[in-house]
Amino acid sequence: MPQPSEPSSPPPASPRELAALDLEAYLRDPLRKQAFVTPMFEHIAPRYDTFTRLFSLGMDARWKAALMDWFAERTPTRAEVLDVACGTGDLALRAAALRPAASVLGIDAAEGMVARARARVGAGDRTRVRFETGDLTRLPLPDASIDVVLGGYALRNVPQYEAALVELHRVLRPGGILLTLDFYRPPSAAWRALFLGYLQLSGSVVGWWWHRAPVIYAYIAHSIRHYVSAAEFERALERTGFDTTARREHLLGGIALHAAVRRSAPSRSSEARHQHGTRRTVPRPG
Numbered sequence: 001m002p003q004p005s006e007p008s009s010p011p012p013a014s015p016r017e018l019a020a021l022d023l024e025a026y027l028r029d030p031l032r033k034q035a036f037v038t039p040m041f042e043h044i045a046p047r048y049d050t051f052t053r054l055f056s057l058g059m060d061a062r063w064k065a066a067l068m069d070w071f072a073e074r075t076p077t078r079a080e081v082l083d084v085a086c087g088t089g090d091l092a093l094r095a096a097a098l099r100p101a102a103s104v105l106g107i108d109a110a111e112g113m114v115a116r117a118r119a120r121v122g123a124g125d126r127t128r129v130r131f132e133t134g135d136l137t138r139l140p141l142p143d144a145s146i147d148v149v150l151g152g153y154a155l156r157n158v159p160q161y162e163a164a165l166v167e168l169h170r171v172l173r174p175g176g177i178l179l180t181l182d183f184y185r186p187p188s189a190a191w192r193a194l195f196l197g198y199l200q201l202s203g204s205v206v207g208w209w210w211h212r213a214p215v216i217y218a219y220i221a222h223s224i225r226h227y228v229s230a231a232e233f234e235r236a237l238e239r240t241g242f243d244t245t246a247r248r249e250h251l252l253g254g255i256a257l258h259a260a261v262r263r264s265a266p267s268r269s270s271e272a273r274h275q276h277g278t279r280r281t282v283p284r285p286g
């Protein structure tokens with residue numbers, strides 16, 4: 001498994017400072033979004049697992065189980081697996097349990113998440129299951145070095161999800177698999193208003209109760225408003241060099257799972273980025 005580089009999280013701001021920021025302005029501006037997102041997840045980290053279980057009314061575990069069924073059907077025995085925006089390591093650890101001979105690397109921008117993920121790795125697995133702090137839009141991994149990329153609630157949180165797909169395409173080998181699970185904008189305007197209204201209200205209450213900062217969990221609804229539908233995401237996969245092989249929606253399009261295969265030919269955006277000289281490669285260690 002290739003080695004990632006050193007962490008580069010921005011320093012965490014206090015919940016009060018986060019609450020004082022103009023969230024909409026931060027989400028609109030790709031240059032500023034990450035400066036809100038990473039400190040926010042640093043604050044959430046200690047309660048992330050509890051929050052996710054409660055907030056999804058237990059559905060998160062079922063969605064992750066469904067995604068990992070797809071993983072089990074598609075992943076070779078000795079695969080190189082990458083879990084991007086791994087949080088506390090749920091998907092990476094499930095992958096490691098399903099494929100005992102695989103190497104698994106989890107990367108997340110928030111050090112607090114990575115520390116919790118590391119604490120969950122059993123002693124016998126520490127050489128093949130690793131967690132590192134890093135940015136999924138600038139992965140310090142060689143081209144075509146990964147067999148399967150997992151992304152749970154990952155791409156909605158980055159400043160430019162399509163650029164992130166180009167990066168995931170770069171690190172996947174041709175024929176490699178991308179498996180994602182995330183919130184999306186439901187296509188029906190009436191349901192969207194209800195769904196996002198519920199997420200915003202309940203998120204604000206929990207954010208106030210736990211952090212005295214409603215914005216911390218209301219962020220989920222805001223980020224979905226700024227994101228795309230599951231069908232639009234599939235078109236972005238197509239544009240960036242993937243073929244979608246499965247898509248499953250829940251909550252009337254509010255949640256979706258995608259399975260996609262990396263095509264052999266480079267994506268058009270990847271070629272464009274290469275021509276502009278921003279594509280990086282890191283040699284394999286050893």
Ligand SMILES: C[S@@+](CC[C@H](N)C(=O)[O-])C[C@H]1O[C@@H](n2cnc3c(N)ncnc32)[C@H](O)[C@@H]1O
Pocket residue numbers: 034037038041042052084085086087088089090091107108109110113134135136137151152153154157158
């Ligand atoms: C909602 S959590 C998902 C955690 C986990 N994948 C899961 O399914 O439970 C989103 C995670 O994305 C991480 N994140 C946000 N921007 C990132 C980036 N640019 N690179 C890597 N991780 C990022 C956050 O730190 C946070 O842990």
